[in-house]
Amino acid sequence: MNETLAHPGTRPVATAGLAGFLQRHGAWILALAVALVLPWLFYDWSRARHSGFVVAMLSQMSMMAIFALSYNMQMGQAGLLSFGHAVFFGLGGYCTAHVLNAVKEGTFWLPTELVPLAGGLGGLAFAMVFGYVATKQRATAFAMITLGIGELVTACALMFKTFFGGEGGVSTNRMIGTSLFGLGYGPGIQVYYLIVAWTVIAIALMHLLTRTPLGRMANACRDNYERAQFVGYDPSMVRFVQFTLSGFFAGIAGALYALTYEIVTFDAVAGAMSANALLMTYIGGVGVFAGPVVGAVLITLLQSWVSLLSNSWLVYVGLLFILMVTFAPGGIAGLIAMHDPIWRSKRLGRLAVPYARVLVPGLIAVAGFVLLVELCSFLTIGAAQGKSFKLSGLTIDPQRPGAWLVGGALLALGGLGLWREGRGFRAVWESLMEEIKAAGRA
Amino acid sequence: MSDAAIRLSDVHKSFGPTPIIMGVSLDIAPGERHAIIGPNGAGKTTLFNLISGRLPVTRGRIELYGQSIDGLPAHRINRLGLSRSFQITSIFPRMTVFENIRCGLLWSMGYRYAFWRLLGRERRLNDAAERLLADVNLESRRNLPAGLLSYAEQRALEIGITIAGGARTILLDEPTAGMSRSEANHAVALIRRVTEGKTLVMVEHDMSVVFDLADVVTVLVYGRIIASGPPAAIRANRAVRDAYLGAVAS
Numbered sequence: 001m002n003e004t005l006a007h008p009g010t011r012p013v014a015t016a017g018l019a020g021f022l023q024r025h026g027a028w029i030l031a032l033a034v035a036l037v038l039p040w041l042f043y044d045w046s047r048a049r050h051s052g053f054v055v056a057m058l059s060q061m062s063m064m065a066i067f068a069l070s071y072n073m074q075m076g077q078a079g080l081l082s083f084g085h086a087v088f089f090g091l092g093g094y095c096t097a098h099v100l101n102a103v104k105e106g107t108f109w110l111p112t113e114l115v116p117l118a119g120g121l122g123g124l125a126f127a128m129v130f131g132y133v134a135t136k137q138r139a140t141a142f143a144m145i146t147l148g149i150g151e152l153v154t155a156c157a158l159m160f161k162t163f164f165g166g167e168g169g170v171s172t173n174r175m176i177g178t179s180l181f182g183l184g185y186g187p188g189i190q191v192y193y194l195i196v197a198w199t200v201i202a203i204a205l206m207h208l209l210t211r212t213p214l215g216r217m218a219n220a221c222r223d224n225y226e227r228a229q230f231v232g233y234d235p236s237m238v239r240f241v242q243f244t245l246s247g248f249f250a251g252i253a254g255a256l257y258a259l260t261y262e263i264v265t266f267d268a269v270a271g272a273m274s275a276n277a278l279l280m281t282y283i284g285g286v287g288v289f290a291g292p293v294v295g296a297v298l299i300t301l302l303q304s305w306v307s308l309l310s311n312s313w314l315v316y317v318g319l320l321f322i323l324m325v326t327f328a329p330g331g332i333a334g335l336i337a338m339h340d341p342i343w344r345s346k347r348l349g350r351l352a353v354p355y356a357r358v359l360v361p362g363l364i365a366v367a368g369f370v371l372l373v374e375l376c377s378f379l380t381i382g383a384a385q386g387k388s389f390k391l392s393g394l395t396i397d398p399q400r401p402g403a404w405l406v407g408g409a410l411l412a413l414g415g416l417g418l419w420r421e422g423r424g425f426r427a428v429w430e431s432l433m434e435e436i437k438a439a440g441r442a
Numbered sequence: 443m444s445d446a447a448i449r450l451s452d453v454h455k456s457f458g459p460t461p462i463i464m465g466v467s468l469d470i471a472p473g474e475r476h477a478i479i480g481p482n483g484a485g486k487t488t489l490f491n492l493i494s495g496r497l498p499v500t501r502g503r504i505e506l507y508g509q510s511i512d513g514l515p516a517h518r519i520n521r522l523g524l525s526r527s528f529q530i531t532s533i534f535p536r537m538t539v540f541e542n543i544r545c546g547l548l549w550s551m552g553y554r555y556a557f558w559r560l561l562g563r564e565r566r567l568n569d570a571a572e573r574l575l576a577d578v579n580l581e582s583r584r585n586l587p588a589g590l591l592s593y594a595e596q597r598a599l600e601i602g603i604t605i606a607g608g609a610r611t612i613l614l615d616e617p618t619a620g621m622s623r624s625e626a627n628h629a630v631a632l633i634r635r636v637t638e639g640k641t642l643v644m645v646e647h648d649m650s651v652v653f654d655l656a657d658v659v660t661v662l663v664y665g666r667i668i669a670s671g672p673p674a675a676i677r678a679n680r681a682v683r684d685a686y687l688g689a690v691a692s
Contacts, residue, residue: 208560211561213548213557216541216544216561217548220534223534226496227532230525230604231606232520232521232550234517238555241557
């Protein structure tokens with residue numbers, strides 16, 4: 001569950017050289033390969049065009065991965081619950097938009113590839129200012145102050161037009177013609193690969209940070225700030241430095257946002273964006289370094305894909321969040337990590353049948369729930385939009401009771417099955433754990 | 443200048459209207475092993491909290507090697523060479539035993555808030571941590587999360603963290619509380635060994651530990667010192683017997 005547990009003091013005897021590097025970072029390299037190849041799987045060869053939707057979604061996932069990881073530098077690693085992290089994302093974005101415009105006008109020269117650094121430094125500078133106030137406190141007081149900062153900056157974004165551009169935001173143009181590689185950055189795919197490059201750099205740096213004296217003391221202050229004081233550290237200073245660096249990476253994510261959309265509005269600093277960071281990080285898992293990346297991918301998928309299919313996608317995100325907090329506080333990465341001992345003792349196969357038995361009623365319950373939510377949605381929003389509810393060619397009338405009864409029955413049946421099978425699953429899980437413990441003692 | 447490691451001058455502490463420490467003055471010489479004893483509620487832990495900066499004094503003066511430390515935050519006092527353990531075990535439970543020890547070393551070895559150095563590559567630091575791990579006999583528990591250690595092991599780890607920074611003055615708050623006889627004997631041997639040449643101040647309830655380890659014993663009763671001197675003199679002291687030791691004996 002804890003990052004520090006995965007990296008005991010000095011490294012275990014590892015295979016040296018390239019082979020060792022590949023072995024240790026296999027999952028990351030695989031993820032990178034997928035990120036590089038994926039756009040080409042959706043390439044339209046007949047028209048020689050990339051799928052704009054897929055490239056945009058992947059770009060969003062990538063920048064959100066940085067954003068969520070930077071949030072976890074506070075939440076998971078330092079135990080700081082922030083409600084205003086978007087401030088540094090958005091301000092990084094605004095700074096980038098202004099820098100892009102200045103380079104375009106010839107005020108100064110900066111290669112396009114290094115523009116995200118400007119966003120990062122913007123995020124860093126603002127994180128120093130706001131962090132000075134917020135990190136004097138911890139726990140609830142810290143959370144309240146960050147909430148206040150978020151509201152304050154959102155209000156400022158609508159008041160100070162020179163910097164924030166008012167409600168219309170700041171428009172920019174990423175084609176500033178200063179690429180080091182002679183790229184125009186007109187096509188989204190070029191920007192996507194720039195984002196991937198920066199994501200690799202940012203993830204590597206954030207990962208290395210967890211192994212530094214600062215990273216370790218951030219964990220220490222999270223676990224027991226008083227003890228940290230009595231080994232000579234000022235916990236508020238640890239929080240401040242960690243917060244500031246976290247702002248730097250959030251700023252880089254904001255810069256990539258500005259490069260992608262070529263406009264930054266107050267939405268980028270607002271509460272919904274901060275909540276997004278929290279949702280992605282928590283659903284992905286705060287206790288494992290890679291957790292927030294998983295969350296960023298999943299939530300972005302819901303946002304860009306499920307939102308096309310349904311008006312009520314936010315209901316599903318909200319429900320997922322509640323379920324995770326209640327049943328899997330370690331997030332998805334935490335759930336995966338729980339299987340590690342079973343995987344290593346080669347007993348994972350024994351879970352296949354129990355999983356299938358939970359999955360069937362689970363899917364039935366989800367189907368019932370989705371049907372009910374969609375019926376509600378078509379009764380209100382859908383009717384207003386003049387849409388009709390179609391399910392594989394069948395038109396469903398939300399005014400008639402039939403579909404409602406089916407939805408309710410599915411939900412009740414699935415829920416009942418889930419409750420029953422869940423107990424069976426737990427019994428199998430616990431006996432497996434006992435077995436592994438016994439094997440470990442022998 | 444003062445030649446005392448710790449000098450308390452007329453120290454007072456009240457929580458709201460309730461006085462807890464009522465005018466304590468005490469000199470603790472460098473290298474001394476000083477035990478503070480007294481009945482429950484006498485203010486022993488409060489006195490520790492005042493010296494270590496966990497609580498501010500209401501009135502009076504506290505000096506560490508002649509330097510006034512009252513009003514300083516705890517981490518500043520720690521950096522001046524005073525370290526402490528807690529009555530209720532205070533470690534980093536989610537980190538490994540090795541990480542706990544290493545965290546204890548970081549500041550004193552000058553790492554401060556460095557975010558540009560990788561812990562795994564700092565050989566001098568890691569060697570020091572390994573040595574300290576051996577000193578407190580926890581090598582076999584090296585990679586275990588500290589929260590999973592047995593109670594006695596956690597106490598030993600806390601002593602390790604406390605002495606890691608190389609402080610000249612060590613405050614231990616009931617280091618053997620809750621231990622079995624043999625565990626306590628081990629702990630006393632450990633404390634004796636790792637605090638060699640340092641000033642040691644401890645709060646302790648176990649009289650055999652006190653008379654085994656201490657050069658000087660101070661008896662605190664209801665916020666006032668009623669006696670202070672070598673163990674033999676304390677044992678013979680009439681007022682102490684009436685106020686405290688007698689109650690234990692009978």
